[in-house]
Amino acid sequence: MKLCQRARASCGACCGLYNRHDLGRAAVRAELTRHTRVLARAPRTPEGFRDAARRLAEEAPPPLFPSIRVCQLVGFLDAEETRVGCLAHPKATGGVDLRACGVYDVDTCESFLCPSHAAIGEREAAIAEAATDFHLYGLVVTDGPWLRAVLDGLGAAAGRTVEPEELRGTQLPGALRRLLATKEELEPGSDGLFGAFRHGQRPPEPGSSPKEAILEALGADARSGNDVDGLERELFARFDACVAALRWARMGGK
């Protein structure tokens, strides 16, 4: 299964993309655009990329967690700004590997696999890919237990497993996107935003309903300032709307 770079979606969470005080789509896009523009002008040499990374870091927003590294070499891979990825990778530079100019060594960048690689499968990844964008994809796929809880809950409520093919030509992707975008409502620093670095997950309380299991897995800890009651109301309403869209699609509705 491919998770980091898929045909229509990609992730940069382990490069530190979400380690920031302002997690909004506009702020994340602005930072990725800044990286991309500066690196596009940098010489494709270790000296050129190191100097660019140093200059970018000087102007970068402060990280929320200083212990989690934020790499200045992550940016947009395409002119339309739909794909996040490593601008120092040989496929992005045209041949030379400049990843050692970032915050890790090449071996670490090459070999790191976040826990989602063991937690979710191709079906879940394909559904996430179809219902997200450059900002939401990384928030969703790095929290495998949550994504699985969402899709298991929808399948249980609508009678059978959700399949990627069901997202084509219906209103389901929009409804699922709104449900998954509950991740974007979490306060910066919440447990649910750092699945790429988290190992182990508490199983849902025995007897939890599907909606309760999704809420438990969301990572909306109160100590990060989350309005847990408000998130619960919003999450449950979006879940119900998604179940309705799924049932409608299964009846042949558009």
Ligand code: SF4
């Ligand atoms: S956080 Fe996981 S899915 Fe995202 S780029 Fe890193 S290894 Fe890949």
Ligand code: SF4
């Ligand atoms: S150099 Fe490594 S940490 Fe930096 S953007 Fe590339 S893959 Fe991510």
